[in-house]
Amino acid sequence: MVNDLSFFETVYQVARMIPEGRVTSYGAIAKFIGSPQAARMVGYAMNGSHTQKEFVPAHRVVNRNGMLTGKHHFGGPETMRELLESEGAIVEENQIKNFKELFWDPGKELMEGY
DNA sequence: GGTGTGACCAGCT
DNA sequence: AAGCTGGCCACAC
Numbered sequence: 001m002v003n004d005l006s007f008f009e010t011v012y013q014v015a016r017m018i019p020e021g022r023v024t025s026y027g028a029i030a031k032f033i034g035s036p037q038a039a040r041m042v043g044y045a046m047n048g049s050h051t052q053k054e055f056v057p058a059h060r061v062v063n064r065n066g067m068l069t070g071k072h073h074f075g076g077p078e079t080m081r082e083l084l085e086s087e088g089a090i091v092e093e094n095q096i097k098n099f100k101e102l103f104w105d106p107g108k109e110l111m112e113g114y
Numbered sequence: 115g116g117t118g119t120g121a122c123c124a125g126c127t
Numbered sequence: 128a129a130g131c132t133g134g135c136c137a138c139a140c
Contacts, residue, residue, distance in 0.1 A: 008137065037133085037135050039123050042135095073121060
């Protein structure tokens with residue numbers, strides 16, 4: 001099999017592909033890896049992202065509403081917001097205001113341009 | 115080793 | 128229009 005990576009590892013790889021200053025949703029990643037209904041697992045995978053050797057930009061992954069649902073898992077409730085604002089995102093009330101503009105679809109951005 | 119549950123999403127009612 | 132349910136895979140108890 002060419003793909004020995006488990007579901008979680010695949011999620012981490014996709015997450016690392018997210019360009020700086022861009023964000024995506026759990027569902028978009030789930031769909032990209034072939035399990036459109038496994039968005040939940042993507043979120044859970046992010047929970048264990050800190051166990052990975054390589055850094056995983058989990059702060060660039062939010063829910064479909066652009067809301068920072070997992071901010072509490074960064075060791076600090078403000079950490080995720082700080083990281084996103086640091087990359088140019090406008091976060092307000094735990095929600096990315098310009099989410100629509102910053103949204104990065106893996107299944108689209110990676111396919112187009114070739 | 116089975117059951118529960120989790121940073122979600124989309125479809126039904 | 129809004130609320131509930133199912134589904135997905137891995138990990139803790």
